[in-house]
Amino acid sequence: MRIEATGSIQVFDETIEYEVRRSDDATQPRIDVDIHGVVVVLPTGSDVDPHGLVEENSRWLLKKWRVFQGHRNRAPSRSFEEGEVFPYRGEDLQLAIDDVEQSHVEPGAFVLASNAVDGTSVRSELEALYRREARSLFQSRIDYFAAEMAVEPGKLELRNQRTRWASCSPQKTLSFNWRLVMAPDDVIDYVVVHELAHLREKNHTRNFWSIVGNHVPDYESHVDWLTENSSRLIFTEDDL
Structure with a gap:
């Protein structure tokens, strides 16, 4: 836009x-x-x-x-130092830097490769890890719900969207804010279903919400979660 x-x-x-x-x-x-x-x-x-x-x-x-x-x-202030806590799929993970081959997520922690951090920064490497995990997760959920909903989406794009968590273009491209991977899995599923529903109904009509409700019956609670917890999904103050 x-x-x-x-x-x-x-x-x-x-x-x-x-x-x-x-x-x-x-x-x-x-x-x-x-x-x-x-x-x-x-x-x-x-x-x-x-x-x-x-x-x-x-x-x-x-x-x-x-x-x-x-x-x-209530926006959090991030230090981007070891021991700092960042959200991931609804849980708080501690940040660690170690001599590992590749940055990865493990139970309870974001583990950043020290050589990657030395070449960029903690912030850049953590964002890259978030994006990699987001793409994998979003694509798997898109594939799952697209089959369930009998729709054929286009490509997946990750964006720094400033005003929306996701969008669906007329070309069927699904665009997601990578920060959404910080939210709980059921909230992520709701957003995925919401965008896939636009492949069958462009506008937010009664029929649109009926489609969403057929696949995520408690979608209203996830809408409320996003409204009430936006501050938890902030990566840095630059997001404000």
């Missing part, structure tokens, strides 16, 4: 800033609110007034914005 403009709105005693972005993948205007901020997403060619859309949804926006402001205030 490309940034087209910025703006702000006064809602009671709060000033909320937002970005306006155009997307070739969007099928209808929407407002994304998360720990990173507020983004108005407009389909390419749409003539919808973004500020008018924000004003029409100002009360809802304020409520969501305040929730995520609370998450920002």
Whole structure:
């Protein structure tokens, strides 16, 4: 998505800033609110007034914005030193650096290869390990649920998405924020099913949620988990 403009709105005693972005993948205007901020997403060619859309949804926006402001205030500060704790698939793992051939995950720990760390940094090598594990896990869950749902997704992409955990393009490409691998497995499964459901229903209609519910009956609890735990899935302060 490309940034087209910025703006702000006064809602009671709060000033909320937002970005306006155009997307070739969007099928209808929407407002994304998360720990990173507020983004108005407009389909390419749409003539919808973004500020008018924000004003029409100002009360809802304020409520969501305040929730995520609370998450920002609880964002963890990472030291990227041995013994630091990082989340992985819903569990907290300690960071270790050792003379091993390749960085890997083992029960209770992220083990980084000392030679790799010396060549880059702890932060870079840990992110590379996260990404490698995320790609493997996401692909396996995509394959599993695609067969169950009788859909044929395109390629998998890992991204530094700032406003969404995942997306599905018209070309069937599934894009995931690699940080999602920090969440519990059942939450990851929900996001995978959510994006695969878009291969059968583009918009969030009643039929769309029925498809999701058929494969993840308790999906609402996973939606709530993502809303309530966004601060736990922050890698560095640069994510804010």
